Amino acid sequence: MNYYIGIDLGTSSCKGLLVDRDGNIISSSSFDYEVYSPYPSYSEQNPSDYLLAAEKIIKELSKGRENDIKGLSFSGQMHGLVILDEKDEVIRPCILWNDSRTEKQTDYLNEVIGKSTLSSLTGNIAFAGFTAPKILWIKENEPENFKKIRKIMLPKDYLCYKLTGVFTTDYSDASGTLLLDVKNKCWSKRMCEICSIKEEQLPQLNESYQCIGKLLPKYGLPNCIVTPGAGDNSAAAIGNGTIEQGECNISLGTSGTIFISQDKFSVDKNNSLHSFAHANGKYHLMGCILTAASARKWFLEDILSSFDYTQDEKDIENVKSTDVIFLPYLAGERSPYNDTKARGAFINLSSSTSKGEMSLAIMEGVAFAIKNCLEVASSNGLEIKSSTICGGGSKSRIWKQIFADVLNIPIQSLKTEQGPSYGAAILAMIGNKEYSSFKEAKKHLISIKETIYPRKRTDNLSLKYEKFKKLYTLLKQLY
Numbered sequence: 001m002n003y004y005i006g007i008d009l010g011t012s013s014c015k016g017l018l019v020d021r022d023g024n025i026i027s028s029s030s031f032d033y034e035v036y037s038p039y040p041s042y043s044e045q046n047p048s049d050y051l052l053a054a055e056k057i058i059k060e061l062s063k064g065r066e067n068d069i070k071g072l073s074f075s076g077q078m079h080g081l082v083i084l085d086e087k088d089e090v091i092r093p094c095i096l097w098n099d100s101r102t103e104k105q106t107d108y109l110n111e112v113i114g115k116s117t118l119s120s121l122t123g124n125i126a127f128a129g130f131t132a133p134k135i136l137w138i139k140e141n142e143p144e145n146f147k148k149i150r151k152i153m154l155p156k157d158y159l160c161y162k163l164t165g166v167f168t169t170d171y172s173d174a175s176g177t178l179l180l181d182v183k184n185k186c187w188s189k190r191m192c193e194i195c196s197i198k199e200e201q202l203p204q205l206n207e208s209y210q211c212i213g214k215l216l217p218k219y220g221l222p223n224c225i226v227t228p229g230a231g232d233n234s235a236a237a238i239g240n241g242t243i244e245q246g247e248c249n250i251s252l253g254t255s256g257t258i259f260i261s262q263d264k265f266s267v268d269k270n271n272s273l274h275s276f277a278h279a280n281g282k283y284h285l286m287g288c289i290l291t292a293a294s295a296r297k298w299f300l301e302d303i304l305s306s307f308d309y310t311q312d313e314k315d316i317e318n319v320k321s322t323d324v325i326f327l328p329y330l331a332g333e334r335s336p337y338n339d340t341k342a343r344g345a346f347i348n349l350s351s352s353t354s355k356g357e358m359s360l361a362i363m364e365g366v367a368f369a370i371k372n373c374l375e376v377a378s379s380n381g382l383e384i385k386s387s388t389i390c391g392g393g394s395k396s397r398i399w400k401q402i403f404a405d406v407l408n409i410p411i412q413s414l415k416t417e418q419g420p421s422y423g424a425a426i427l428a429m430i431g432n433k434e435y436s437s438f439k440e441a442k443k444h445l446i447s448i449k450e451t452i453y454p455r456k457r458t459d460n461l462s463l464k465y466e467k468f469k470k471l472y473t474l475l476k477q478l479y
Contacts, residue, residue: 001020001021001068002020002021002068002070002432002434003018003019003020003021003026003065003068003069003070004018004019004020004021004069004070004071004072004073004425004428004429004432004434005017005018005019005057005058005061005062005069005071005072005073005224005425005428006019006072006073006074006075006235006418006420006421006422006423006424006425006426006427006428007054007057007058007072007073007074007075007159007229007421007424008074008075008076008232008235008419008420008421008424009050009054009074009075009076009077009155009156009159010077010232010420011035011077011096011097011098011254012032012033012035013030013031013032013033013053014030014031014033014050014053014054014057015028015029015030015057015420015421016028016029016030016054016057016058016060016061016421017061017418017421017422017424017425018061018062018065019422019425021429021434022444022445023416023422023444023445023446025416025418025422027060027061028061028418028421029056029057029060029061030057031052031053031056031057032053033045033046033049033050033052033053034046034049035096036093039101041099041100041101042095042099042101043095043096043097043098043099043100044093044094044095044096044099045080045093045094045096045155046090046093046094047082047090047093047094047155047158048090050155050158050159051158051159051162051163054159054163055219058072058163058215058219058221062220062221066220066221066222067222067223068223069221069223069224070223070224070225070428070432070434071224071225071226071227071425071428071429071431071432071434072215072221072224072225072226072227072428073208073209073226073227073228073229073230073424073425073427073428073431074156074159074160074228074229074230074235074424075156075229075230075231075232075235075236075420075421075423075424076154076155076156076157076159076173076229076230076231076232076235077096077097077155077156077232078097078154078173078176078231078232078233079096079097079129079130079131079134079154079176079177080094080095080096080097080131080154080155081094081095081131081134081135081138081152081154082094082152082153082154082155082157082158083138083145083148083149083151083152083153084149084150084151084153085148085149085150086148086150088150088151090158091145091148091149092138092142092145094155094158095134095137097129098129098290098331099128099129099134100128100129100332100340101137102128102133102134102136102137103128103340104137105126105133105134105136105137105140106126106127106128106130106133106340108136109125109126109132109133109136109178109194110125110126113194115271118178119267119271121181121188121190121191122178122179122180122181122182122188122191123175123181123182123183123265123267123275123276124175124178124182124267124271124274124275124276125271125338126178127334127338128332128340129334130176130177130178131152131154131176131177131178131179132177132178132179132191132194132195133178135152135195135197136195139195139196146196149197149201150201151167151201151203152197152201152202152203153167153169153203154169154173154174154176154177154231156173156229157169157173157203157228160212160226160228160229161203163215163216163219163226164212164213164214164215164216164226165213165216166204166212166213166226167203167204168203168204168205168206168212168228169202169203169204169205169206169228170205170206170207170208170210170228170229170230170231170277170279171185171205171206171207171208171277172208172230172231172234172235172276172277172278172279173228173229173230173231173234174187174203174205174277175231175274175275175276175277176231176274176276178191179191179192179195179202180205180277182265182275182276182277182283183265185205185277186205187199187202187205206227206228207228207279207281208227208228208229208230208234208235208238208279208280208281208427209227209279209280209281209427209430209431210227210228210431211225211226211227211431211432212226212227212228213225213226214226225428225431225432226428226431227427227428227430227431229279229424229427230279230423230424230427231276231279232420233251233257233259233286234259234276234277234278234279234284234423235279235419235420235421235423235424235427236249236251236259236390236419236420236423237249237259237261237278237279237284237423238279238280238423238424238426238427238438239416239418239419239420239421239422239423239424239425239426239446240388240390240414240419240423240446241388241414241442241446242259242260242261242284242388243261243278243280243282243438243439243442244261244439245261245262245263245382246260246261246262246382246383246384246385247260247261248260248261248374248384248386248387248388249387249388249389249390250370250387250388250389250390250391250394250403250411251292251389251390251391251419252292252293252366252389252390252391252392252393252394252399253292253293253391253392253393254291254292254293254294255288255289255290255291255292255294256288256289256291256292256293256366256369256370256391256393257286257287257288257289258286258287258370258373258374258377258387259284259285259286260284260285260286260374260377260382260384261278261280261282261283261284262282262283262284262285262382263282263283264282264283265283266283266285266380266381267380268285268376268377268379268380270336270376272287272335272336272337272338272373272376273285273286273287273335273336273373273376273377273380274286274287274288274335279423279427280438285376285377285380285382286335287334287335287336287370287372287373287374287376287377288334288335289328289333289334289335289366289369289370289373290329290330290331290332290333290334291328291329291330291331291344291366292328292366292391292393293366293391293392293393294330294331295326295328295330295344295362295365295366296312296359296362296363296366296393298330299358299359299362300312300359304355309396312355312356312359313396313398315354315355315356315359316356316359316360316363316398317356317398318356319354319356319357319360322353322357322360322361323348323464324346324347324348324349324353324357324358324360324361325346325347325348325361325364325365325464325467325468325471326344326345326346326347326358326361326362326364326365327342327343327344327345327347327365327468327471327472327475328344328362328365328366328369329342329343329344329345329472330343330344333369335372335373335376336372336373336376337472339476339479341479342472342476342479343475343479345471345475346358346361347467347471360402363396363398363399363402364402364406364461364464365468366393367399367402367403367406367407368406368464368465368468368469370403370406370407371406371407371465372468372469374407384409385409385410386409386410386411386412386451387403387407387409387410387411387412388411388412388413388414388448389403389411389412389413390414390417390419391419394413394417397452400413400452401452401455404452404453404454404455405454405455405461406461406465407454408454409454410451410452410453410454411451411452412448412450412451412452413448413449413450413451413452414446414447414448414449415446415447415448415449416445416446416447426438426441426445429441
């Protein structure tokens with residue numbers, strides 16, 4: 001039997017899956033590591049922790065099957081900045097996707113270089129979490145470190161480099177650097193000039209499923225090919241079967257995303273959504289909201305000091321209707337507003353408002369924020385008829401029903417909900433030619449467990465959503 005390893009380099013842990021060619025999950029492994037915040041708004045990690053975790057996972061998953069591991073690939077948190085010197089040593093801790101120190105550099109790129117210029121060069125505008133603003137921050141605030149830079153890479157690409165010796169990245173992850181000409185799939189020479197870097201400091205570009213070599217001999221897997229893998233959302237989309245034109249996946253984790261596959265590159269008129277390359281060799285649009293399941297966790301655990309999610313759902317079920325609206329901008333917002341100063345709010349509270357109404361408003365507010373992104377994609381010509389859903393928040397059946405009602409489309413849960421690491425394993429299978437195409441792999445490996453259909457609602461969700469959309473503009477002056 002042929003086996004494949006998918007490694008997902010997340011923000012809080014590294015997770016690995018061992019999968020056979022039929023998609024059966026044989027075993028899993030994970031190792032946690034720390035996120036450091038030396039100053040407010042900073043979010044950093046030690047890349048050495050990534051490698052230590054990945055090596056442990058590979059050893060644990062391959063034990064007794066060393067000769068039967070045929071492929072390995074990666075999924076990774078996007079946008080992080082890992083920089084190496086001429087000795088291939090890490091210069092400073094990795095600056096993560098959720099680090100917001102780069103407000104000045106982001107404003108410079110959007111206002112001085114200009115959003116229209118950035119969009120023409122890369123297909124996207126600057127966001128505080130992207131990689132290019134981080135490079136500018138290093139240049140301005142740590143000039144000695146900037147001078148030492150010989151290699152610039154994303155978190156998962158550091159893993160790939162240390163495990164294989166190959167300095168590479170894939171198009172999906174590179175799309176989030178603001179250094180890639182996404183439409184033409186090449187590094188933007190002009191963006192390199194703007195960031196004062198050289199193209200040779202950037203990794204070689206490959207498709208996510210393209211074999212780039214094998215693991216180094218010291219890892220003892222002689223028959224294991226390696227592919228570059230993909231950014232976490234693209235890898236999750238592969239694992240969820242979101243590969244054809246207009247297919248959609250919603251992820252409800254700490255943050256939330258709506259990922260819509262498209263055959264050809266396109267950009268919405270305001271660059272409200274990310275226009276990125278997909279791991280299947282095509283493209284996708286993606287909206288990212290910075291607070292999703294974390295909003296529910298904040299309210300229940302931090303505010304109410306409760307960990308009883310079962311009772312919370314019972315309280316929500318008892319709500320007949322509510323006028324309460326929640327804006328889920330607890331950490332600012334990325335799509336569609338790109339506003340780091342945006343903040344959360346409850347609207348229409350009264351002395352009779354119940355905990356259940358507030359919890360329901362949080363679930364609806366997150367669904368409204370995702371719908372806000374979906375409408376942008378629809379205006380760009382994409383027809384979305386249904387969506388799969390994954391992530392910790394998708395374990396709530398009530399929340400899935402709310403998404404079906406708010407978006408007015410069927411919401412589908414999958415039998416295998418491992419997402420990014422499962423998608424990475426599929427990328428390894430494609431790289432080893434276990435399957436000839438993503439369509440064939442989807443047919444054999446991915447199936448629907450449950451479909452939830454929209455209900456006819458007595459409370460006017462459409463009217464509440466229209467109010468929701470107006471609130472950001474009304475409150476923006478107060479942020």
